[in-house]
Amino acid sequence: MNGFDEIADAARPHLPRGVRLRFDAIRKEWNLLAPERVLKIDSIAVEILKRCSGEACLTDIVADLAQNFAADPVLIRKDVSAFLHGLVQKRMIDL
């Protein structure tokens, strides 16, 4: 938690209670709703967060994204890890 900006391969990221991924039909955008926070989420982030079920581990999530988007797993792992780490710091993702 403190100082490590890498998410472990075996970690199973998930949205804790009180954090919701929601499509805003009025503004036509995805939001991550959390206590006193609204984060606007881009389409790549939505794909990552939809896979954060608490069942899939980071390795599974990266493999799934790499397959679906025909992209380099090494690069994907780096991006996903950095993105999720930012949310862990904000207590919007639990591992």
Added chain:
Amino acid sequence: MTITTSPTIAPPIGLLAELTHRCPLGCPYCSNPLSMDMAAQELDTETWKRIFSEAAAAGVLHVHLSGGEPAARKDLAELITHCTSVGLYTNLITSGIGITPAVMAKLNAAGLDHFQLSIQDSVAESADKIAGYKGAFSKKREVAALVLATGIPLTINAVMHRANITRAADMVKLAIELGARRVEIAHTQYYGWAKVNRDALMPSREEADIAIAEIEALKAELAGTIVIDHVLPDYHARFPKACMGGWARRTLNVTPTGKVLPCHAAETIPELEFWNSRDHTLLDIWANSPAFNTYRGTGWMKEPCLSCERKEIDFGGCRCQALALTGDARAADPVCHLSPDHIKIEEALTASTDNIVMDYRYRRLEKTKS
């Protein structure tokens, strides 16, 4: 719905529902008005439900259920169930008094998203004195444990002032100990009851500076453990706060009797005309009511705000504070060092540290509105 907001008026994102002004506590910095609404005047359950449905349709994302003490309403869980059903994110802002295990179970089943619990100090005796309620502190500890057991995320809310400012960092530690994922350290803003009690609440500049530095350091140190939101004391600042994120830009307030306000203190400005949700839809009020349009945008501004490069950043600060301290709601917030009335802030700071008042005038629901 036939009424739509014009393309230039973005939809609101948050709604503060002041469900009631009834509250067992008497905190001397309460944000409720000095003249409060009585129980018999409060909106009924069905009207609140309609307001929440209209809010969701208008684009509101977060609804903040507050008061007074929202648990004084017997229909609290029913209202949360309704908010959840229309897709609103529900945030309960409570003193914890009245949250029994049975009530907590109902709130949990209703799908409450976030529980925000006020704590007045990190030591019991002082906390109870500030709240004007014996046993408040130990009761709040019990409530925090109830929240934790449900899995609903807990925020601890602490308002800082002279009596507790030296324990700002202890409040953060207490919040962690209670299992909170977030803590709000809010330095007192001087409106309503807090303005009445200003000489009893205002800390010295030195005390405020130390507390600010401690909390700012903890923010980075505790990232990933607890989220710290720090509301800075604006009397000590160089520029004003962007009050409410700008007038009528992001949020609206509904009072216990259904009046819709751009902020909780807006009724202190006599020139404003408020509309009531009993007579109008929320979106109609947001787009068309005089109170929302009076200070929306930057067209109402005068100098030094009008030509200021920060006018879209802080929107001239707070209208209520401008009126209270300068007599003109269109003036620059005197917190701003560019305000010709900035000396009034300096005077208030000096007066409050020179004439220390020990006793609070506790917030009590004793007056009725005519």
